[in-house]
Amino acid sequence: MVRILSADAVREVLSLPELLPVVEAAFVKQGRRAVERPPRAHFPVGIDMDADSEVREDDAEETTGDTGDLPPERDTRPPLGTALTMPAYIHGRAMYATKLASVHAANPDRGLSPVNAQVVLNDAATGLPLSFLDGTVITNARTGCIGGLSVTHLSTGPVRLGVLGAGTQARWQARAIAAAADVESVRIYSPSESRETCAADLRDAGLDAEAVTSPKAAVSDATVVVTATTSTEPVFSAEWLAPGTLVIAIGAYTGEMQEVGPATFERAARVFADVPEPVAAVGDVRESGLSEADLLPLSDVFEGKIGRQSDDEILLVESVGSAVLDAAAAEYLYGKARANDVGKTVRV
Known part of the structure; x- marks a missing residue:
């Protein structure tokens, strides 16, 4: 039997205080x-399609078995999105997990989320499918936990949170940080x-x-600053940061995106x-002139190998996420759903 967990079902069993140690482990x-953690495969989808139709008429004709030459000039349309595995x-x-994700930048114009994901869980001993879970909530929650864990291990004093960006991830960061620490205030820009x-x-x-x-x-009085944007240029000035501030940058994930400046x-x-x-490949780091060798693994912080050395240090955490975190979160959610009989089961 395969257990199907919709977004609502995932939210029903999800507890951020419980998920934080799962992500840390x-x-x-x-x-x-x-x-x-094999390399992430990504490829364009929706090539030569109209945005509001499933299959273009000329594509349908090409599948009838006609092997004639293509016309010399063809109306090639750009992809509508990107699929990732x-x-x-x-x-x-x-068990092991595979996240299937998609990014369609025009979706907000249709009233849809630009990013959608599903997670498939399989039995590690037999390969049989175990569960199909909404991956969008899982991704948001485990990414929020990165901020929460960073605050637990690297912040100092009361948490006054400044958030740049006001989308879904801004909300998850604030909630997860509040699940991990006492938050005095949140300022959103x-x-x-x-x-x-x-x-x-x-x-x-x-x-x-x-x-x-x-x-x-948002930044000036903050002890923790979170950037959760899709910006291609720095979203705050380094001179606004007070001594001891922890900066958590989770928005940039390509070489063209940049939230944090070299200063x-x-x-x-x-x-x-x-x-x-x-x-090391995202715009933040590339523009700073740093390389992979200059970056300290966040896992070493959680094992107590490195961390904050004084209350006045400014520390920076850069995050792009990892499928390992999706696998851990999905396994936790599946186990909790089974224990509480949440979701639907189907025979395959």
Whole structure:
């Protein structure tokens, strides 16, 4: 039997305080190289398709078996999105996971999320399918836990949280950090009015959250700064950071994206990365002039090997995420769903 967990079912069994140690343990396994994490495959999809149709008429004609030459000029349309496949296995675990994700930038114009994902769990001993889970909530939650764990191990004093960005991940970061530490206040900035909605949602979650009208207002009094944007240029000035600030950058994941400028890297005593090799390729790090060798694995922080050395140090955490975290989170959620009979089961 395969257990199907929709987004609502995942939310029903998800507990951020419970997920935090699950994600931390997965980081430690990854740092010890006790995982399998093949390179992420990605490829364009929706090529030569209209945005509002499933198959173009000329494509349908081409599948009828006609082997004639293609016309000399063909109306080639750009891909509508990108598909990604991210498998992972943690040594010693009873199951492995494959996340199937997609990014369609035009989806918000259709009232749809630009990023969608599913996670498939299989039995590690037999290969049989065990569960099909909504991967979007899983991705958001485990990414939020990266911020929460970073605050647990690297912040100092009361948490005054400044968040740049007001989308889904901004909310998850604030909630996960609040699950990991006492948060005195949250200040949200985004150039759009979404900052007001984000702040209202966080107030509904019990946080002292306020929308502010400039990035400086979000950063200046913060002890923890989170960047959760899709920006291609720095979203705050390094001179606004007070001594002792922890910066958690989770938005940039390509070479063209940049949230944190070189001056912040210069002020940082140390730069940590959840997965150093891919982090070294994002715009933040490339523009700073640092390389993979300059990045400290976040897993070493969780094992007590490195960390904060003084209250005045500015520290920076760069994150792009890892399928290992998806595998650990999905296994936790599947086990909890089975124990509480949540979701639907189907025979395959």
